[in-house]
Amino acid sequence: MLYHQMLREKEVLDQREKNILERLQTYPAGKLIYSQNGKHKKWYISCDGQKIYIPSNEKNTAVSMAEKKYYEAMLQDIVQEKRAIQSYLDLCNKEQTGEEQLLETAVYAELLKKVFTSVNTEIAEWEKQDYERCPKYPEQLIHPIFNGQKVRSKSEAIIATMLHVNRIPFHYEEALHLGKRVIYPDFTIRHPVTGQAYYWEHFGMMDNENYAQAAFQKMQLYNINGIMLSDTLLATYESEESPLKSNIVENMIQQYFL
Numbered sequence: 001m002l003y004h005q006m007l008r009e010k011e012v013l014d015q016r017e018k019n020i021l022e023r024l025q026t027y028p029a030g031k032l033i034y035s036q037n038g039k040h041k042k043w044y045i046s047c048d049g050q051k052i053y054i055p056s057n058e059k060n061t062a063v064s065m066a067e068k069k070y071y072e073a074m075l076q077d078i079v080q081e082k083r084a085i086q087s088y089l090d091l092c093n094k095e096q097t098g099e100e101q102l103l104e105t106a107v108y109a110e111l112l113k114k115v116f117t118s119v120n121t122e123i124a125e126w127e128k129q130d131y132e133r134c135p136k137y138p139e140q141l142i143h144p145i146f147n148g149q150k151v152r153s154k155s156e157a158i159i160a161t162m163l164h165v166n167r168i169p170f171h172y173e174e175a176l177h178l179g180k181r182v183i184y185p186d187f188t189i190r191h192p193v194t195g196q197a198y199y200w201e202h203f204g205m206m207d208n209e210n211y212a213q214a215a216f217q218k219m220q221l222y223n224i225n226g227i228m229l230s231d232t233l234l235a236t237y238e239s240e241e242s243p244l245k246s247n248i249v250e251n252m253i254q255q256y257f258l
Contacts, residue, residue, distance in 0.1 A: 008258075010085045011165045012250065013078050020075045024068060032065035123169050123190050132175035134184035153204050155244040156186060159236070162249050168192055168257050170200075178225040183218065191257055198256065199227060200234040207239035 030047030043054040043062040054062050141150040143157045146164050151157050151172060163170050169192065173184040176199070187200040201218065205211040215237075219229065227233045234252055238244040 006085050006088055008166045010082060010089070012162065013082050013085070015161065015165065016246065017075065017078050017082070020071050020078070024071055024075070027064060027068040028061075030065070032062065032069055123192065123195055126190060127169035127171075131171050134173035134175070136184075153202070155202055155204055155236070155238060158244065158246055159187065159200065159202060159249055162246070162253055163187070163189065166253050166258060168253065178221060181221065183221065189257070196232065198232050198234060200236075202236045202238075202244070204238050204244075205240075206237050207241070 028045065030045040030052075032043060033046050033051070034041055034043050036042075043065075045052045045054060045061075045065060054065075137152075140152045143151050143154055145151055145157050145160045149160075149172060151160055156172075160170070160172065168189060170187045170189045172187060174188045176183050176185055176188065185199040186202050189198040189200060190196070191198065199222070201215075203211070203215040206215065219233075219235065222233050223229070229235060234256065236244055236248060236252070
């Protein structure tokens, strides 16, 4: 199991590395440096052997170059982590986990495959089947994901991509009937081992008072119907000043499904 987790983690890091490299292309050439004389600090761009002073009225340039330096440091950490994972994969060098090998052993296969294969087959069929989708505001589905489907926000695209990378089966905005009410969870998820159903809501405008109130009412509806937060209900939140971070999504997937 650890071997396959490392493979999935490497795929996530590959995507993050690609995203950062693309982002770094948007910044000016050179690197940010500074010199300090007592309490006074001066910022410069060092490029091709030249040191270009950044005036105080162009602070946004220094901020942009600091962002570039931050992403370069993040990229270095990702590269190092990928090297460590690759070293493990090279050392382990096996395509099957112990569980899978046991299921391939004839004397156990007849006993165990009736239990585990049936669950896996049912989940695989569930993921492919058609389902009742949210009919509201189809024009807002503008962010494409891996399978050609479109979601409503960049953050939902991040969640969908990471679920896919980690081989977690899901439906997007599938109808859920709760008594006389019908709602459409952002993601209806099946646990890849147990088949247990989970629901993941992402609330993306929590700095909007009306939106936040509607979000809390939706969570209350879940709870009234026995779907409890931190049990089979997952939720992520963001605002304009506090966007969703990919590591939060990664940690939740690790905690609940891997």
